Amino acid sequence: MTRDKVCIIGSGNWGSTIAMIAGQNVRKHADAFDERVPVWVYEEMIDGKKLTDVINTTRQNVKYLPGYDLGTNVEAIPDLAKAVEGATALVFVMPHQFLDRCLATIEGHIAPGARAISLIKGVDVHGADIHIFADVIQDRLGIRCSALSGANIASEVAAGRFSETTIGYRKGFQEDGVLWKKLFETPKFKVQLIEDVSGVSLCGALKNVVAVAAGLSDGLGYGNNTKSAIMRIGLIETKNFCQEFFSDVLPETFLEESAGVADLITSCLGGRNRKTAEAFVKTGKSFDQLEREMLGGQKLQGIHTAKDVHIFLEARNRIGAYPLFDKVFHICWEDMDVNTLTDDL
Amino acid sequence: MTRDKVCIIGSGNWGSTIAMIAGQNVRKHADAFDERVPVWVYEEMIDGKKLTDVINTTRQNVKYLPGYDLGTNVEAIPDLAKAVEGATALVFVMPHQFLDRCLATIEGHIAPGARAISLIKGVDVHGADIHIFADVIQDRLGIRCSALSGANIASEVAAGRFSETTIGYRKGFQEDGVLWKKLFETPKFKVQLIEDVSGVSLCGALKNVVAVAAGLSDGLGYGNNTKSAIMRIGLIETKNFCQEFFSDVLPETFLEESAGVADLITSCLGGRNRKTAEAFVKTGKSFDQLEREMLGGQKLQGIHTAKDVHIFLEARNRIGAYPLFDKVFHICWEDMDVNTLTDDL
Numbered sequence: 001m002t003r004d005k006v007c008i009i010g011s012g013n014w015g016s017t018i019a020m021i022a023g024q025n026v027r028k029h030a031d032a033f034d035e036r037v038p039v040w041v042y043e044e045m046i047d048g049k050k051l052t053d054v055i056n057t058t059r060q061n062v063k064y065l066p067g068y069d070l071g072t073n074v075e076a077i078p079d080l081a082k083a084v085e086g087a088t089a090l091v092f093v094m095p096h097q098f099l100d101r102c103l104a105t106i107e108g109h110i111a112p113g114a115r116a117i118s119l120i121k122g123v124d125v126h127g128a129d130i131h132i133f134a135d136v137i138q139d140r141l142g143i144r145c146s147a148l149s150g151a152n153i154a155s156e157v158a159a160g161r162f163s164e165t166t167i168g169y170r171k172g173f174q175e176d177g178v179l180w181k182k183l184f185e186t187p188k189f190k191v192q193l194i195e196d197v198s199g200v201s202l203c204g205a206l207k208n209v210v211a212v213a214a215g216l217s218d219g220l221g222y223g224n225n226t227k228s229a230i231m232r233i234g235l236i237e238t239k240n241f242c243q244e245f246f247s248d249v250l251p252e253t254f255l256e257e258s259a260g261v262a263d264l265i266t267s268c269l270g271g272r273n274r275k276t277a278e279a280f281v282k283t284g285k286s287f288d289q290l291e292r293e294m295l296g297g298q299k300l301q302g303i304h305t306a307k308d309v310h311i312f313l314e315a316r317n318r319i320g321a322y323p324l325f326d327k328v329f330h331i332c333w334e335d336m337d338v339n340t341l342t343d344d345l
Numbered sequence: 346m347t348r349d350k351v352c353i354i355g356s357g358n359w360g361s362t363i364a365m366i367a368g369q370n371v372r373k374h375a376d377a378f379d380e381r382v383p384v385w386v387y388e389e390m391i392d393g394k395k396l397t398d399v400i401n402t403t404r405q406n407v408k409y410l411p412g413y414d415l416g417t418n419v420e421a422i423p424d425l426a427k428a429v430e431g432a433t434a435l436v437f438v439m440p441h442q443f444l445d446r447c448l449a450t451i452e453g454h455i456a457p458g459a460r461a462i463s464l465i466k467g468v469d470v471h472g473a474d475i476h477i478f479a480d481v482i483q484d485r486l487g488i489r490c491s492a493l494s495g496a497n498i499a500s501e502v503a504a505g506r507f508s509e510t511t512i513g514y515r516k517g518f519q520e521d522g523v524l525w526k527k528l529f530e531t532p533k534f535k536v537q538l539i540e541d542v543s544g545v546s547l548c549g550a551l552k553n554v555v556a557v558a559a560g561l562s563d564g565l566g567y568g569n570n571t572k573s574a575i576m577r578i579g580l581i582e583t584k585n586f587c588q589e590f591f592s593d594v595l596p597e598t599f600l601e602e603s604a605g606v607a608d609l610i611t612s613c614l615g616g617r618n619r620k621t622a623e624a625f626v627k628t629g630k631s632f633d634q635l636e637r638e639m640l641g642g643q644k645l646q647g648i649h650t651a652k653d654v655h656i657f658l659e660a661r662n663r664i665g666a667y668p669l670f671d672k673v674f675h676i677c678w679e680d681m682d683v684n685t686l687t688d689d690l
Contacts, residue, residue, distance in 0.1 A: 151577075156570040162687035163570035164577065188687075190574075224611045225501040225508035229535075232496075232509065232607040255600040262577040265610060266569045342507035342533075 005034040005111070006183065007087035009102060010094030010119075011041040011055075011076065013154040016065035018093055018119065020158065022183050023071035029182050033089075040083040041076040042098075052076040068158050080105045087111060089183065090143075093119040096133055103140045116145040117167070117180050122301065123205040125308035128315030130245060132201035134168075146176050147197045148184065149204040150258035151266040157189055164190045166259035168200030171248060192257055198246040199253030199260070203238065206325075207264045208302035209309065210234030211273035213328050216341050218274065219281025226342060230324065231268050233345055235261060237322045241309075245316075273302035281338055303332040350379040350456070351528065352432035354447060355439030355464075356386040356400075356421065358499040361410035363438055363464065365503065367528050368416035374527050378434075385428040386421040387443075397421040413503050425450045432456060434528065437482055437490075438464040444478060448485045461490040462512070462525050467646065468550040470653035473660035475590060477546035479513075491521050492542045493529065494549040495603035496611040502534055509535045511604035513545030516593060537602055543591040544598030544605070548583065551670075552609045553647035554654065555579030556618035558673050561686050563619065564626025571687060575669065576613050578690055580606060582667045586654075590661075618647035626683050648677040 006026060008019045019039045026033035041052045046063055055061050055076035059069050077083040084090060084106050094102065099120060118134040125131075138145040150165030157163055165184070169177035177193035185191040194200065213234060217227050239254040254260035268274055276290050285293070291300055310329040313319050320326065323345050330336035351371060353364045364384045371378035386397050391408055400406050400421035404414050422428040429435060429451050439447065444465060463479040470476075483490040495510030502508055510529070514522035522538035530536040539545065558579060562572045584599040599605035613619055621635050630638070636645055655674040658664050665671065668690055675681035 151570050151573040153568060153570050156568040161567055161571050162574060162690070164574045190690075222506055223498060223501040224614045224616075225496050225498050226506050228496040228607040228610040228614070229507060229509045229603065231610055232601075232603060235606065236601060255606075256577075256581060258574065258577060261580065261600075261606065262573040265573040265576055269569045269573070269614070271569075345507070345535075 015093040023074040043078040151262040164258035199249035211267040212302035214268035215274035215277025219278040360438040361406040368419040388423040496607040509603035544594035556612040557647035559613035560619035560622025564623040
């Protein structure tokens with residue numbers, strides 16, 4: 001039996017956390033995995049030193065996950081093509097805007113029999129087209145790609161706080177799920193498997209729209225009744241949207257899994273989408289300004305996903321079918337009065 | 346077509362809120378309901394005056410829902426037998442410990458064709474027997490009894506904050522659901538109907554056990570990942586428990602309805618069960634002491650339901666089948682170390 005060779009592509013907060021866990025698990029399952037865990041790190045300079053050198057000498061990603069020992073078998077590699085050399089278990093965990101360039105670099109350099117998993121957040125929407133990144137990876141590389149998503153704030157997972165996640169595998173390929181579970185599960189990080197790559201991927205994008213709605217409700221000073229009603233409606237709209245536009249999604253993914261209901265709860269309790277939307281109501285500032293002030297100029301995912309969803313629904317002639325998603329779009333992008341938030345839900 | 350005569354049995358915070366809503370809706374649906382809404386009020390003295398007299402002159406329940414006009418057609422009646430005279434739509438909304446006495450009083454005085462609905466919280470557990478109050482009412486009075494439950498903090502519903510609720514009706518009797526929806530729904534208080542009286546009733550009891558677990562997690566300083574994982578596990582255990590021990594429950598009641606997932610969320614965000622459990626961990630005081638200090642001597646429902654569930658599962662030889670419910674019981678009643686909360690979930 002040949003052992004799988006892992007490669008982690010991406011090394012931010014979440015990528016480093018996942019690399020640390022994978023580094024421990026490949027040793028625990030030495031029959032299934034090669035001991036070495038290369039991590040592709042986008043090279044940057046930290047106090048005059050290369051980040052990859054700092055990681056490989058200190059065993060810490062001092063920039064994105066300071067204070068955690070990644071383990072001696074986790075190796076930072078700045079050259080992506082070299083990092084993936086011979087790898088049969090490719091873990092994609094980077095901001096989605098880098099995916100295209102990464103795929104261009106590694107296309108044609110994939111080992112035979114390789115499999116992939118996407119931990120990338122978001123979906124790719126162009127007008128009437130919507131794609132999950134696991135499909136983008138699968139189509140470009142010609143290998144099966146699973147997806148992992150859940151209520152997984154990286155810092156809490158790294159700290160060993162009890163949490164859960166969901167891995168969606170392709171229809172008929174449970175063995176992929178079993179492989180990835182072996183690589184990621186720990187006593188404090190529980191993995192559930194489900195035969196649904198699309199559902200797992202989509203939850204992680206659409207929950208941000210719901211979290212914006214929850215934040216608007218908080219900003220208005222509405223109580224927990226209203227907030228939980230909005231979360232419930234958001235959960236059902238997420239499920240219905242995915243069932244309408246993706247053929248193989250399972251309702252359980254949304255209603256019973258960590259990737260669905262639990263991640264939605266986490267995002268509506270804390271999280272930047274909720275907080276920024278609350279500030280939008282309370283301060284009267286624009287989202288542009290709040291993105292600069294609260295997010296260091298980063299985009300607020302929830303409002304951009306709401307816009308993508310709106311454009312998509314318009315292109316599909318389905319405006320009005322998802323009232324909560326619509327409401328978030330109109331309030332955030334078209335100056336609709338926020339006090340109408342719960343009207344006609 | 347004869348019009349239904351409503352009677353509200355109970356006049357606390359929730360009963361008064363529901364009486365106010367019913368008072369408005371019987372006028373809106375004058376074709377379906379008699380205009381008069383008698384409310385049975387347990388008589389007590391308020392500043393030397395009878396509470397019923399105060400309600401009937403001021404139109405406010407000054408003790409349990411001050412500041413809200415109940416309407417001129419809502420009439421407080423201290424004599425229960427007189428209150429239910431001729432009533433065909435009986436709304437039970439009192440603390441469960443009074444139910445038995447109420448039923449004894451009205452047994453044999455029920456109008457022909459009468460129907461009932463239970464808004465009573467909790468379940469009735471005696472060793473290996475578990476009963477929902479809607480069944481208790483139905484069996485004692487020989488009339489069909491529906492159930493209403495949801496993410497419904499009375500003060501928020503009374504204030505007209507957007508919220509939702511679920512009405513479960515008996516198999517094959519959707520017309521009961523339609524009747525009750527007409528009596529209770531407003532533009533800000535949305536009613537969903539489902540053919541599941543047991544599920545609707547059980548959610549409202551078991552969510553308190555989950556809320557205790559969420560509070561313990563908060564007390565331990567665990568983050569939102571852990572809390573949402575506990576809520577997810579609690580939701581699934583609630584569903585599985587009800588499906589194991591009640592024949593007609595529907596999974597949607599738990600996973601999709603306000604009575605299920607939304608009420609569970611509300612209870613785990615705010616609520617006395619969550620707060621008291623958090624204080625238990627942070628202060629090291631006993632629940633006995635916390636009930637005196639934080640709840641004015643009232644019982645904390647979640648821990649008592651956890652005990653009932655434990656005794657029930659023991660009697661049914663199913664100890665171990667519901668690890669989160671078990672954990673709450675052992676931590677709250679048997680001095681198990683709270684730091685083991687997430688072990689073996």
